[in-house]
Amino acid sequence: MRELEEEQKLVEEIENSDQDYLNELKATLAEQSAELEAFRVDVDESNAKLQRLREKSDEINSQKQETTSEIASLQRFIHVQKSSTRFEVYRLKDELEAMQDLHKWRITKVHSDLLEVIYTSTYRVSIPCAKHQPLLEAVKIEPVESSMTSTKHSFPALNALMLRTAQQLxxxxxxxxxxxxxxxxxxxxxxxxxxxxxxxxxxxxxxPVSVKIAPSEPSNSAGFTAIASVMIPKVKAKALISFTLDTKTISRWPLSVGSVQCDVTVAYGPIQRDPILKAVLDRLGQANPGNNHACLLEACTEAMDQIS
Known part of the structure; x- marks a missing residue:
């Protein structure tokens, strides 16, 4: 009964309250409800947008991983290519050096108008060119400076002759x-x-061997004569055996071994020229392009044996 009385009392208070205030309160509640609904819509839209952004982010991350993987793969490929190219360059360089050592030529300069090569680190050949054709009259052949100081030549006059002859030929x-x-x-x-x-x-x-350079002629460059002094102690005699080679014989040796001109001069003693010369010619007659090692030495030796 007490609770009923309290409720009736509350109803009476509400009925006696200001209706305008209640209406205003209801309107405020309605506005707040509308705003709340608008907020809910905004939240739903924001959540949907957030979901789309997350999906986009996942897609971008996936693409990033694929791109990173491709970049790493390309970097490995480039590294392999660089390593392979560097190795190939070194290999080709070694092959070139081996071929140059085999053929005794080394390329030092290559230009459209000039080629410079060195033969056995001894001679430098400069070949000027015009439209890729060599200018023969302008070809220059000279000894390499280092070879002149480091190499002791047994026959310096002969080396100079061979250099001049190369230029002329x-x-x-x-x-x-x-x-x-x-x-x-x-x-x-x-x-x-x-x-x-x-x-x-x-x-x-x-x-003992001496070399005599022949005077050059307008129609032919000079040759040389090598003279061996052969002592025959048994009969107290001495013979001078000479071997004369012209330019053609020099440039085609050993194919030209049969073209060597021989002569014998008796310096002193009881010996005859003709038997010595015959022995020299007989030995040189046995020489050929495939079998000519030390043929000049052996010709002198056999001539000495003939006298002994």
Whole structure:
């Protein structure tokens, strides 16, 4: 009963209260409800936008991972390529050096108007070019400075002759000659000169050898004569055995071994020229391009044996 009385009392108070105030309160509640609903809509839209941003972020992160993976793969590929290219460069460089050592030529300068090569670190050949064609008259051949100071030449006059002859022969190669032919010609020429010098050095190991340079002629460059002094102690005699080689013989050695001109001069003693000369010619007659090692030395030795 008490609770009922309290409720009736409350109802009476409400009925006696200001209706305008209640209406205003209801209107305020309605406005707040509308604002609250608007806030709920904003929250829903914000949540939806946030969800889309999260999805976009996940997509971007996924693309980033793919891109990072591709970049890493490309970097590994580039590293391998660089390493392989560097290795290939070193390999090709080693091959080039091996080929240069094999052929005794080393390239030092390559330009559109000039090629410079060095043969066995001894001779420098400069070949001027015009429209990729060598200018034969302008080809310059000179000894490398370091070889002049570090190498002791057994026959310096002969080395100078061979250098001059190389210059003269190149200038006569004729039109249509290209750089390759010049290099091949000089390589063959200096190979012949080296073999001839070896013949003289071997002969000089046993006999005193002097070299006489022949005077040059307008139609032909000079050759030389190597003279071996052969002592025959048994009969107290001495013979001078000479070997004369012209430019053609020098440049084509050992193919030209049969073109060597021989002579014998009796310096003193009871010996005859003809038997000595015959022994020399017989030994040289046995020599050929494939079997000519120390043939000049052996010719002198057999001549001495003939006298003994």
């Amino acid at each position: 190149v200038s006569t190669l004729g039109e249509g000659c290209n750089v390759r032919k010049i290099v091949e010609f000089l390589g063959d020429y200096w190979s012949s000169c080296s073999q001839l010098l070896l013949q003289l050095k071997l002969m000089a190991l046993k006999y």
